[in-house]
Amino acid sequence: MLKRLFYISIIAAFFSISGLAQTAGSGTDVLIVLPFENTSGKGEFNWVGESFADSLSDLLKVPNLSVITNEERKLIQQRLRIPLTTLPSLATSLKLARESNATLLIAGRYVIVPASSDSAATINVTAKIIRVTEGRFMSEVIDGKQITRDINLNDALGNLQTIQGQIAYQILYQRDKSLPYSQNQLIEAANKVPARAFEAYIKGLLTPAVESRENYFKNASRLYTEATPDGVYSEAALELGHLYLTQRKGNDAINSFERVISANQKCRDKARADKKPAQCGDENYAEASFYLGLIFLQQGNFESAMATLRPLTDDLKLTTVYNALGAISVQASRAEKKNPAKAAAQLTEGVDLLKKAADSSPDDVNVRFNYATALFLIGNMNEAADRFRASIVANPRDGESYYLLSKVLETLKDPTAKDIDDQAKRFLTDNNRYAKLETEWQKTHTVPEISLRVQQPARKDFVAVIMSRRPIPNNQAQPNETDALLAQARALIKNGNDDEATATLRRVLVGEPMSAESYLLLGKINLRRGDIDQAINQFKTSIFWDNRLIDAHVNLGKIYVEKGDCLQAKNYAASAMEIDAENQDALALQRLSERCSK
Secondary structure (H helix, E strand, O other): OOOOOOOHHHHOOOOOOOOOOOOOOOOOEEEEEOOOEEOOOOHHHHHHHHHHHHHHHHHOOEOOEEEEOHHHHHHHHHHOOOOOOOOOOHHHHHHHHHHOOOOEEEEEEEEEEOOEOOEOOEEEEEEEEEEOOOOEEOEEEEOOEEEEOOEEEEEEHHHHHHHHHHHHHHHHHHHOOOOOOOHHHHHHHHOOOOHHHHHHHHHHHHOOOHHHHHHHHHHHHHHHHHHOOOOOOHHHHHHHHHHHHHOOOHHHHHHHHHHHHHHHHHHHHHHHHHOOOOOOOHHHHHHHHHHHHHHHHHOOOHHHHHHHHOOHHHHOOOHHHHHHHHHHHHHHHHHOOOOHHHHHHHHHHHHHHHHHHHHHOOOOHHHHHHHHHHHHHHOOHHHHHHHHHHHHHHOOOOHHHHHHHHHHHHHOOOOOHHHHHHHHHHHOOHHHHHHHHHHHHHHHOOOOOOOOOOOOOOHHHHHHHHHHHOOOOOOOOOOOHHHHHHHHHHHHHHOOOHHHHHHHHHHHHHHOOOOHHHHHHHHHHHHHHOOHHHHHHHHHHHHHHOOOOHHHHHHHHHHHHHHOOHHHHHHHHHHHHHHOOOOHHHHHHHHHHHHHOO
16 A cells, blocks of 8 residues: 655655745754544545645655655554554554654544535644644744644535645644745645545545555546556556556556656656756656566566666665666676676676675575676686675575586586585475576586576565655754753752743643643652652653653663552563663662562
8 A cells, every 4th residue: 555665755856846946944853644533423534634644745745854755654653553544543543754864743623524515525624733742733833832733624525636735724823923935835745646636636645445546546547547548557556566566467567557657757858948947756667667668577577677777777766766777777788698798787787787786685595696696607716705695604505506606606617515505405406496596507518497586575575665765854943942841950950949840841831732741740749749659650651752762661660669559560561672671770770570479
């Protein structure tokens, strides 16, 4: 259920809104959008909540704002074992945002009133912007006062995309008042897909049944084409391509992926003719190209595979791309029988690409084997021997590596060749494989039956690869009133001025009810005053908003040791040690909890 895997920030500096100048706002933030909550009690409108996450994640891709895509968010959510089928609580949402390195979180809810005989269906939406680091709602200074404002909109459900454009604009405007574009530009960008096609596409993303998903995506494509005769709904075509790929419908998958690529090229040509920046969904193009190239490789169509994948090497300097294209180049060289010069050039290109893959991912077992095999084919036996040995260390039962290494060592007149050959015989027994390889080797001194290894990655794995390469902006938090008040409260507590500190912390919580540190400090004050029950509540609230605050875990553990509740004490000792196993207070609590029941 993914929409995009290759991200525009990796390929080039393209943005969601054509022709926008760079904003001069504050430093780069990282933003994540969660699906909005359907409070209507009508499950048939759940797709609307997902559409907010999908649409806003696209619309908010502007300079100085890095957006965690909807697909990235789902991947992180799965890794944290947070169900995709239910909306997380606010505390869990903050945990998800922190895991994503996000600094801003967009959450919301909506109520839909269904259509009646005399009125169309309407939607009322409330969106909130939360600063993740501080755990507080975004506020702004108006007439000298710090004001927190929700974003509230009410309109016909048919105008959903217009609403999403308006919300995107208000989010950006609250963050930076000097925006270089208008709300109408955001609304226009939000409505680039016909409403009914967009609805069908989102429903397809949310539907697990394969046949129903296929029908939704087909309908989305049809509705898009009806409204835009020369256009292609690339996102729907991309999803169909992957759907067919999983069903092993190769020709249908090829057709869908080629539609994505063709639409991208047509868009680029038009942008070039109009002398405008190209905003052509390059991430969809890259993903479609990669998987199309792998299909051609599986079909033995090396020329088409190389032509499809080669443009990606400069844009996506990824091990997976280098390895795939390098393997294809080598395979094409081995298949070329009529033109020796062409075969040599292909082999050289393959070696170069596989070297890049090996340099960027030296521990990848497939890359190790492929690069070693390529070195063997060009006659670089000394380095090939080293690479094959490393491949065998990584996979001690790899009969093909043993076999090729034995041939390398024979060429080098290495006395260990016989021992390695014996290992090859041991692991190449299935279907009399060793004998077949040896028969061909004795005839031609070639190994055509040993193919290079290219594994088709799952889409979620490709997201993980992209995310691992994505730079994390260096966000320096700007001093604000909250920071100053918290610093003041800490100083007051240190000096024993608990009443004044409490008043200061209450001021913080008025504007920032999710301030975890405020609850932590209040807990310490109540603990010092002997109000144990209130201290427990404060510490637990602190953990609720930020479970990384080790002081809250430690203090709760100590309280439960005093109460003789050893199980609770041990639980908090364990959670404190998970946060920082070298923290002296956590270690002391662990020792206390271990002695608790003795």
